[in-house]
């Protein structure tokens with residue numbers, strides 16, 4: 001299954017790059033943003049599902065051991081650990097998890113495996129490969 005994973009590849013190519021995630025960990029495209037996302041960088045980050053940290057570079061990867069259920073479990077577990085599900089009823093929790101899966105699937109279906117992607121708010125786009 002195609003998923004998004006954190007990558008250090010091409011980190012530093014952009015002056016505002018940062019990467020506090022673990023190499024290869026699953027990431028999502030949805031993150032809550034503060035009131036100054038351009039200044040602090042949260043509007044450019046892909047939140048890591050394991051570390052709860054973020055990176056500005058993610059890669060479309062094919063992980064054969066993943067399927068929609070395991071990805072949903074990873075998203076739910078991350079949201080739960082982060083306290084994001086605490087005030088939601090079960091239907092709202094399911095909806096939030098589904099929103100993440102939809103966004104991840106849309107990005108993964110738009111780009112081939114190995115594509116390094118960046119994010120700016122709700123826009124995810126491929127990073128040009130270094131020559």
Ligand SMILES: [Zn+2]
Pocket residue numbers: 033034035036037040041042043
């Ligand atoms: Zn911020």
